[in-house]
Amino acid sequence: MKKIVSLILIFFTAVSFTFAQEDSKSETKEEKSEVIKLSIEDAVSYALSHSRTLKSNDIDLEIKKRASSNSWNVFLPNVQASGTMSRANEYNPSNSGTLQAINGALAMNGMNKFLPVKDGYDKEEDRWSTVGTVSASWNFTPAYIAQIKIAKAQYEAGKISWEQSQRETITNIKKMYYGLLLQQESLKIQKTSLENARQRMIQAQTNFRNGAIPEIQYLQTQVNYENAKPDVDSAEQSLTQQMDLFAFMIGMPVGTNIELTDSIEPVYVDVSADDLLAKYSDNDLQIQNLEKNKLAAKLGITASELATWLPTLALSYSYQPVYIGSEGAWHFSKDIGDGEKWYDSGSFSATLVWNITNMLPWSSNRQKLKDYKQQLVQLDLSIESLKENQKVQVRKAVDTLTQAKEQIDVMGRNVTLAQRAYDMTARSYRNGTTELLDLRDAEASLNQAKLGQINQKFQYISALMDLENTLNVSLTESK
Numbered sequence: 001m002k003k004i005v006s007l008i009l010i011f012f013t014a015v016s017f018t019f020a021q022e023d024s025k026s027e028t029k030e031e032k033s034e035v036i037k038l039s040i041e042d043a044v045s046y047a048l049s050h051s052r053t054l055k056s057n058d059i060d061l062e063i064k065k066r067a068s069s070n071s072w073n074v075f076l077p078n079v080q081a082s083g084t085m086s087r088a089n090e091y092n093p094s095n096s097g098t099l100q101a102i103n104g105a106l107a108m109n110g111m112n113k114f115l116p117v118k119d120g121y122d123k124e125e126d127r128w129s130t131v132g133t134v135s136a137s138w139n140f141t142p143a144y145i146a147q148i149k150i151a152k153a154q155y156e157a158g159k160i161s162w163e164q165s166q167r168e169t170i171t172n173i174k175k176m177y178y179g180l181l182l183q184q185e186s187l188k189i190q191k192t193s194l195e196n197a198r199q200r201m202i203q204a205q206t207n208f209r210n211g212a213i214p215e216i217q218y219l220q221t222q223v224n225y226e227n228a229k230p231d232v233d234s235a236e237q238s239l240t241q242q243m244d245l246f247a248f249m250i251g252m253p254v255g256t257n258i259e260l261t262d263s264i265e266p267v268y269v270d271v272s273a274d275d276l277l278a279k280y281s282d283n284d285l286q287i288q289n290l291e292k293n294k295l296a297a298k299l300g301i302t303a304s305e306l307a308t309w310l311p312t313l314a315l316s317y318s319y320q321p322v323y324i325g326s327e328g329a330w331h332f333s334k335d336i337g338d339g340e341k342w343y344d345s346g347s348f349s350a351t352l353v354w355n356i357t358n359m360l361p362w363s364s365n366r367q368k369l370k371d372y373k374q375q376l377v378q379l380d381l382s383i384e385s386l387k388e389n390q391k392v393q394v395r396k397a398v399d400t401l402t403q404a405k406e407q408i409d410v411m412g413r414n415v416t417l418a419q420r421a422y423d424m425t426a427r428s429y430r431n432g433t434t435e436l437l438d439l440r441d442a443e444a445s446l447n448q449a450k451l452g453q454i455n456q457k458f459q460y461i462s463a464l465m466d467l468e469n470t471l472n473v474s475l476t477e478s479k
Contacts, residue, residue, distance in 0.1 A: 036252070037259045040177050043250055047173050050251025054169055061162040068155035071148040077138040084131045133346075135318035142310055146303035150296050157292035164285040171469045175462055176246050181264045182458045183242060187235045189447050194232050196443065197225040203430070212432070220436055266460045267476045268405060273398040276471060277391060283472035284390055290383050297375045304369040308359055311352040320346040390470060397467035404460035411453035418446040 038046070048054060201221040208218040247256045282288075321344055358365040425442040428434035468475055 035257050035259050037261050039261045040174055043177055043246075044170050044173055046252070047169065047250035048166075051169060051249070052251060054166065057162050057165045061158050064155045064158035068151045071151035074144045074147060075138075075140070077136050079136045080133070081135075082133045084133075085128065086131075087128050131320060133318060133320045135316065135320075135346075137314065137316040139312055139314050141307060141312040143303045143306040146299050146306060150299045150303065153292055153296040153299060157289055157296065160285055160289040160292060164289065167285070167469055167472070171465050173246075173250060174465055176242075176249065177260065177262070178264055178458055178461050180239070180242055180246060181260055181262065182454055183235070183239045184260070185264070185454045186451060187232070187239055189450055190228075190232050190235055193443060193447060194225070194228045197221070197228050200429075200436070200439075201225045217436065224436075224440070264454055264457045264461065266408075266457050266464065268460075269401070269464065269475050271398055271401070271467075271475065273391075273395045276394055276398070276467075280471040280473045281387070281390060284386065284470065285472050287383055287386050287390075290379050290386070294376060294379045294383075297372050297379065300372045301369060301376075304365055304372065307355070308365055308369075311354045314351040314353055315349070316351070317348045318346040320344060393470050394467065397463045397470070400463035401460060401467070404456045404463065407456040408453060408460065411449060411456055414449040415446070415453055418442075418449040422446045 201218075201224070204213060204218040204221040207213045208215055243258055244254045247258060248254050252258070355365075357363050360366065422442040422445070425434055425439050429436065429439045464475065
């Protein structure tokens with residue numbers, strides 16, 4: 001009886017565990033199958049908050065901002081405090097002469113108490129001395145002012161680099177979004193063709209069984225259907241991989257089930273390359289960045305010249321109390337201000353320093369000055385090259401826009417004609433008056449027209465984004 005009860009308990013435990021596992025699996029599937037709907041603006045907004053690339057750019061900008069905000073710290077004085085206790089290895093009788101000198105100084109200051117002089121008397125405390133030091137030094141050179149301006153110019157260049165990176169990342173995200181839409185449309189067309197092939201195979205199978213067509217015609221439809229399946233599976237897998245890459249790019253977990261809610265519908269603009277260059281050529285962020293780098297190089301030349309020919313003013317003050325009491329180095333007086341116990345050996349100094357080495361033509365400072373001048377030449381060449389390349393890119397983008405718009409209109413008419421031709425051919429095939437090869441040709445023409453139109457829409461959108469990115473302007477915001 002006990003064995004039966006035990007078996008029943010074991011059975012119910014196993015059943016409960018199985019149901020728990022199934023519930024857990026179903027919950028996991030539900031979590032994984034949760035669909036995240038994203039418009040293109042949603043994708044950009046999410047990337048701005050979660051993209052690892054953009055977060056890294058934020059850190060770079062923060063570093064430059066902090067360097068600019070605190071560049072004035074070159075004017076901070078150098079303040080140090082130290083305390084030293086030292087013990088001489090041997091007793092030095094000349095210490096008595098030092099004590100006599102201190103006594104003489106005390107007498108000149110009107111002091112009545114003097115330190116005892118004990119010639120030849122070696123006491124342990126006489127070997128020890130206690131010294132405390134508080135020092136402050138401050139240097140000034142006009143080159144510091146140029147260095148502060150350099151830090152601020154580098155921050156301004158950093159802001160431009162940050163904005164450029166933001167725009168490029170957003171452009172890449174939008175391009176990939178529309179690229180995924182293009183893949184989806186292509187996959188949809190392939191699936192439609194596959195379903196048509198399946199329907200033809202089923203119809204051919206029915207006709208073959210009824211004796212209406214020979215077996216070879218049925219086998220042809222079956223081969224056509226089976227050949228189309230791997231292409232659809234491959235396209236589906238490629239789309240899944242690209243979706244994972246897109247999720248990674250915007251900062252979502254890889255494997256997130258994303259549904260794209262927008263469509264490939266371009267906003268058309270009427271633009272002229274010459275007009276765009278005349279209005280917006282100076283907006284190019286790359287050129288602006290190089291201009292800021294030119295300013296930093298010029299300030300570097302100024303800083304090097306100032307450091308070479310102008311002196312540095314060095315101010316220094318130190319307070320150095322020395323304990324030389326009769327009670328020994330470690331017997332401190334209760335009255336710290338007692339002149340018998342402490343002696344201030346600190347000082348104040350003001351110094352003008354010329355670095356003669358920096359004036360030599362082969363010194364590192366003069367070589368650095370030459371480097372700055374050559375950097376200026378390089379930057380001028382880079383700016384000139386960027387301006388010419390800008391003209392090429394703008395003209396190329398405008399030509400692409402014009403051509404793509406014309407092709408979209410042409411492809412639209414082709415899709416309408418190809419659809420009518422396919423519908424007529426399909427009806428003829430069902431009636432037995434058209435061969436399968438003719439139907440496949442009509443379907444291929446229709447698919448080619450549809451894909452061509454979608455591809456031209458993508459080309460138009462991509463060229464427009466490149467144009468806006470090059471000129472750092474939005475040409476569609478007023479549309």
